[in-house]
Structures are given as structure tokens and as C-alpha cells.
Amino acid sequence: MYRIKTLNKISSAGLAHLDPSRFQVGDDLENEDGILVRSAPMQDYPFPASLRAIARAGAGTNNIPIDRCSQSGIVVFNTPGANANAVKELVIAAMLIASRDVVGGVDWVQEQAHTPGVEVAAAVEKGKSAFVGPELYRKTLGVIGLGAIGALVCNIALDLGMDVYGYDPYLSVDAALRLDRHVHVVHNVDELYKVADYVTIHVPYNSSTKDTINAEAISKMKGQVRILNLARGGLVNDDDMIEALESGRVAKYVTDFPDDKITTVKNVIALPHLGASTPESEENCAVMAVRQLRDYLINGNITNSVNLPNVSQEWSGMSRLCMIHKNVPAMLTRIMGVLSDENINVENMTNKSKGDYAYTMVDVDTRITDKVADELRTISNMIRVRVLNH
Numbered sequence: 346m347y348r349i350k351t352l353n354k355i356s357s358a359g360l361a362h363l364d365p366s367r368f369q370v371g372d373d374l375e376n377e378d379g380i381l382v383r384s385a386p387m388q389d390y391p392f393p394a395s396l397r398a399i400a401r402a403g404a405g406t407n408n409i410p411i412d413r414c415s416q417s418g419i420v421v422f423n424t425p426g427a428n429a430n431a432v433k434e435l436v437i438a439a440m441l442i443a444s445r446d447v448v449g450g451v452d453w454v455q456e457q458a459h460t461p462g463v464e465v466a467a468a469v470e471k472g473k474s475a476f477v478g479p480e481l482y483r484k485t486l487g488v489i490g491l492g493a494i495g496a497l498v499c500n501i502a503l504d505l506g507m508d509v510y511g512y513d514p515y516l517s518v519d520a521a522l523r524l525d526r527h528v529h530v531v532h533n534v535d536e537l538y539k540v541a542d543y544v545t546i547h548v549p550y551n552s553s554t555k556d557t558i559n560a561e562a563i564s565k566m567k568g569q570v571r572i573l574n575l576a577r578g579g580l581v582n583d584d585d586m587i588e589a590l591e592s593g594r595v596a597k598y599v600t601d602f603p604d605d606k607i608t609t610v611k612n613v614i615a616l617p618h619l620g621a622s623t624p625e626s627e628e629n630c631a632v633m634a635v636r637q638l639r640d641y642l643i644n645g646n647i648t649n650s651v652n653l654p655n656v657s658q659e660w661s662g663m664s665r666l667c668m669i670h671k672n673v674p675a676m677l678t679r680i681m682g683v684l685s686d687e688n689i690n691v692e693n694m695t696n697k698s699k700g701d702y703a704y705t706m707v708d709v710d711t712r713i714t715d716k717v718a719d720e721l722r723t724i725s726n727m728i729r730v731r732v733l734n735h
Contacts, residue, residue: 347642348395350377352385355402356624359631363639379638381631384408392417397731398641400634403428403621405577406651407550415652415702418669418729422637422649426493427629428621432547432575433497435601435620437505440481440543442614443571443597450476479542482506487541489534489557490548490576491516496523498545503527510537513548538565543573550577560585569596575620578602645706645733653704654697662692662708665733666718670705671726672698679724680705687717702728 349363349370359381363370380387380399387399387409399409400422414421442448453476457468486502488495491513502509503525510529513520524530531537538544544566548554558572558581572595574581581598583606589595590612600607603615621630633649640646645667646657653669670676677696684691684707693708713732721730 347378348374348376349379349381349638350374351381352387353381353383353402355381355383355635356628356631358628359402359633359635362632362635367643368639379642381634381638382409383630392419397729398422398638400424400638402627402630402634405549407577411652416728420641420647420650420669421652422634422641422647423651424630424633424637425649427633428626429493429497431623431626432494432620433501435575435616436494436498436545436573437501439573439575439599439614439616440486440545440571443543443573443599444481445478446476448614481543483508484542485510485540487512487537487544489513489537489544489546491520491524491530492547493520493523494576495547496520498547499528500525508540510540512537534562535565538562538567540567541570542567543571545573545575546580547576548580550579555579556582556585558582558586560588563589563594566594568594570594571597571599573599575599575601575616578604583607643733645731647704650699652699653702654699656695656697656704656706658693658695658706658708660708660735662710663735664709664711664713665735666705666707666709666713666721667731667733668705668707668721668727669729670703670724671728672701672703673726676703676724676726677705680707680721683717683720683724684709687720689713689717 347368349368351370351372360370376393376395378395378397381402382399383402385408396419398420399414401409402424404423404425406421406423409421411421454469457463457465483506485508488499488511491511499509499511510531512531512534546557563585586598587610590598590610597612597614599614601616601618601620607613608615637648645665647653647655648657690710691707692710696703696705718730718732721727
């Protein structure tokens with residue numbers, strides 16, 4: 346029986362994929378084998394020795410201590426693309442409210458309605474010109490980051506009649522194939538800044554992407570540009586954005602990550618982190634997270650891990666060894682040496698690495714004894730050894 350602890354409310358659509366005869370699920374379990382989480386902070390979470398995997402029902406994993414997980418042999422999963430449609434739709438809404446002062450207009454109409462003696466219909470006809478804004482049609486959108494969300498944003502912007510420029514230094518073949526051929530993919534982000542009326546960013550947050558949108562970047566953009574950040578707060582430097590808004594170089598800034606500094610600044614439209622807040626997105630993320638966690642615990646397969654390589658193979662033996670280890674020379678030789686000394690025949694093997702860590706999966710034609718498993722655990726740079734039986 347696998348014990349799965351939930352640190353946030355997880356959609357029942359996802360939890361339904363955990364067979365109650367094999368999985369115990371709850372928010373108060375101890376000695377858990379797996380964790381399902383959304384936004385709960387885990388930086389100081391004490392890992393029990395039993396913990397093997399954490400699945401984040403969402404794309405960002407900033408709330409999870411990835412390095413500590415890797416060192417402990419804990420696989421961390423996320424769900425890229427599961428919330429992409431929800432974010433894409435909000436990007437379109439954000440572009441519209443950054444152009445047409447819908448938010449200000451709605452607030453103003455409410456003020457008129459609550460002002461004694463004001464006839465709303467007449468006031469609206471007289472005052473509506475204060476909320477005029479440009480159309481999206483034939484304007485240029487610059488999309489930074491062409492992953493699952495960025496690609497959808499590019500394609501729907503084309504449908505709106507926009508000219509679209511995309512930039513992604515790590516553009517994969519799969520991502521490129523998702524893009525409409527009419528998207529102008531540039532290899533220097535400055536080319537995008539130079540032409541875009543709207544800039545939207547869709548990259549993960551890390552040390553290399555922090556403050557991607559800063560004073561230098563903004564200085565290369567067109568005047569009166571409208572900037573959208575529905576990805577992560579730290580991607581945009583608040584101080585530089587405030588200065589650009591006050592100077593008028595940036596016309597509007599829409600952020601899904603309000604804080605005390607940026608929220609009340611004029612021409613900032615602050616949303617309450619609505620990017621993936623749809624029932625459809627929450628279900629999609631939960632289902633994907635649960636399936637990945639389940640497949641790893643039962644079969645040892647890894648899909649969409651942020652700290653270990655993707656490894657998957659069909660069962661071809663009686664037992665399966667799943668080994669997380671440092672990505673150093675001679676590990677396979679040592680592993681095979683232990684199995685050879687015990688006269689264990691290997692049916693199938695997969696080995697892949699990701700950065701400093703590697704994952705080796707070995708199917709064998711006999712049951713693995715505790716003695717063999719313990720010998721493998723003594724190999725230098727071995728982090729975790731799991732034995733699964735078919």
C-alpha cells in the first residue's frame with residue numbers, strides 16, 4: 346500500500362486515478378511514499394526516509410527544494426502544458442484590458458451609478474472617451490518563451506490578426522512543430538523588443554531568468570509598449586517597471602503576481618494569480634500529476650521530472666531495479682558487476698542522465714534479494730535503490 350500525502354486540495358478528477366486498494370491518500374499521513382502539492386511551501390518540509398516522489402499539480406516548482414530532493418533521491422514531477430489553455434485565454438484577456446481601459450471604465454460607471462443626481466446613460470455617453478484604447482488587430486505581439494503556453498499564445502494571436510514574433514533560446518523540435526509557420530521566430534530577443542506593441546513572457550523562473558524584463562530590456566522596446574507577466578513575478582524587475590511606467594515608456598503593465606510595491610502604481614493592472622485558476626486546468630494538472638506519480642511508484646517510469654531524466658521501459662523480467670545515482674563515470678560497470686557476481690541475468694536496461702544526476706532502470710529474470718539490493722546501495726555515488734516486482 347502506497348501512502349500519498351496531499352499538501353493542497355487536489356481535484357477529485359486526479360485522485361480518482363489512485364486505486365484505493367493500492368493507495369492510501371490523505372493530508373495527515375506520515376511516512377508518505379509520495380506527495381501531491383500545488384502551491385504549499387516545501388522549502389523547510391522534513392522529508393521522511395520513505396518519500397520517493399513529489400508531484401506538483403502545475404508547471405512551476407519554486408515552492409519545492411529541488412536540490413535537496415535530488416540529493417535525497419526524490420523525484421520531482423510537474424505538469425507542463427496541463428494549464429496552458431487557461432493561461433492562454435487569460436493572456437488574451439490581459440491584452441484586451443491593457444488596451445481598452447475596461448477595468449477603469451467599469452469602476453467609473455459604478456461611481457456614476459452611486460453618485461446622487463447622475464443619470465448613468467447620459468454620463469456614459471459624455472465620459473466614455475476617457476477609456477478609449479487601441480485594437481489588437483494588426484498590432485505586433487512579442488512572445489518570450491515558446492513552450493506549451495507560449496506556442497498557444499502565438500497561434501491564437503495570429504487568429505486575432507496580430508503580427509507575432511517569438512523568442513526562445515532553448516526552442517525544442519516539439520515546440521517548434523507546435524508553432525504556426527507565420528510566427529516570426531527570432532534568435533535575438535532585441536529583434537522582438539524593437540517591433541512589439543505588446544510583450545508577454547512565458548519562461549520558468551530561475552537564476553538565469555530573474556529580472557528578464559528590466560531597465561535595459563525596456564530601453565530596447567517601442568515607446569508605449571504594453572507588457573504582460575502571467576508567468577512568474579520575479580521575471581520582471583518591479584523598480585525598473587515602475588520607472589518605465591512613470592516615464593510613459595511602458596503604457597500598461599499587467600501582472601498576475603501583485604505585491605506591495607507594484608500593485609498601486611498607476612497603469613498597473615494587478616490580477617490575483619488567476620493564470621491557471623479554472624476548473625478545467627485544475628483537473629488537467631491533477632490528473633497528469635497523479636498519473637506520473639502512480640507510474641513512478643508502481644513501474645519506476647519517469648515522465649516530466651524537473652530533476653531527473655525521462656526514463657520509461659516496458660516490463661521484461663521478474664524484478665526491476667530503479668537506481669538514482671550521481672552522473673559519474675563507471676556507475677554502470679559497478680552496477681553490472683554486482684549483478685554479475687550474483688549470476689543475475691539482465692533482460693533490459695535503460696540509463697539516462699540529467700545534469701549531475703542519472704537514473705538507471707534494470708529488468709532482471711529473477712527476484713532481487715535484500716542482499717543484492719544492499720550491495721547496490723553501498724556503491725559509491727549511489728543515492729537510492731528501489732526494487733519492484735512484476
